[in-house]
Amino acid sequence: MARVTALGQAALRWVSILAVLILWQVFAEAHVVSAFLLPSFSTVSVRLYHDVVSGDMILAVALTLYRAFAGFALAAVFGVAIGILIARISVMRWFFDPLVSIGLPMPKIAYLPVFILWFGVFDASKILMVTFSAIFPVIVASWAAADGVEGVLLWSALSLGAGRRQLLWEIALPASMPQIFTGLQVAMPISLIVEIISEMAMGGEGLGGSIMTEMRFADSPGVFSGILAIAIVGAVLVKAMELIRRRLLLWHPEALAG
Numbered sequence: 001m002a003r004v005t006a007l008g009q010a011a012l013r014w015v016s017i018l019a020v021l022i023l024w025q026v027f028a029e030a031h032v033v034s035a036f037l038l039p040s041f042s043t044v045s046v047r048l049y050h051d052v053v054s055g056d057m058i059l060a061v062a063l064t065l066y067r068a069f070a071g072f073a074l075a076a077v078f079g080v081a082i083g084i085l086i087a088r089i090s091v092m093r094w095f096f097d098p099l100v101s102i103g104l105p106m107p108k109i110a111y112l113p114v115f116i117l118w119f120g121v122f123d124a125s126k127i128l129m130v131t132f133s134a135i136f137p138v139i140v141a142s143w144a145a146a147d148g149v150e151g152v153l154l155w156s157a158l159s160l161g162a163g164r165r166q167l168l169w170e171i172a173l174p175a176s177m178p179q180i181f182t183g184l185q186v187a188m189p190i191s192l193i194v195e196i197i198s199e200m201a202m203g204g205e206g207l208g209g210s211i212m213t214e215m216r217f218a219d220s221p222g223v224f225s226g227i228l229a230i231a232i233v234g235a236v237l238v239k240a241m242e243l244i245r246r247r248l249l250l251w252h253p254e255a256l257a258g
Contacts, residue, residue, distance in 0.1 A: 044221055086143045
């Protein structure tokens with residue numbers, strides 16, 4: 001009975017999505033606008049199916065995720081390291097505080113022309129653009145997390161003879177993990193968004209590049225097929241990050257409280 005209730009609650013979460021898809025289909029079938037401007041959901045779904053079967057969509061998704069994950073991984077590694085160093089070393093805070101304060105609210109995609117001039121229009125430029133865009137929320141989350149570690153934990157570890165390295169890896173970092181994961185969960189969709197925008201601007205294969213190609217050929221179902229694929233990929237990534245967080249923080253009071 002409990003399993004049935006849980007399944008029912010999970011299904012209710014998708015009611016709004018189902019309502020939007022039904023409205024999309026009805027609105028398109030009513031021909032309020034031309035089929036070119038808004039193809040029906042069924043038409044777009046059939047096109048997406050054919051793109052997947054042909055392998056074109058799978059290749060596009062794979063290339064986009066490769067670049068997005070590469071940029072996200074760099075942002076995660078360097079962002080966590082910089083954030084913790086800022087919290088623990090005053091010189092690092094003095095150096096990075098102004099940079100983070102200015103860089104965080106700025107629209108990083110505005111630097112896209114600079115990255116194209118410096119690194120070209122191939123994978124390196126797109127990956128670095130993703131890293132640059134995603135690293136700031138990771139730095140801020142890691143900084144706040146390391147600053148928020150309870151002093152009692154640190155003092156207790158020091159009184160027991162823990163060195164600076166042990167204090168970092170065995171006390172500060174584990175205690176900071178929930179908030180760091182929050183920053184990573186923010187950075188993941190940013191990575192996907194920036195990667196797709198970079199592909200649209202720079203060209204090449206990938207979800208963003210395929211959408212621009214279909215647009216140039218006035219292939220409306222192809223454009224909407226790409227948008228639908230992006231929505232599906234984005235939802236899967238967000239859910240995957242939630243599951244990874246839940247799995248890796250099983251030991252934490254956050255998970256025990258849930």
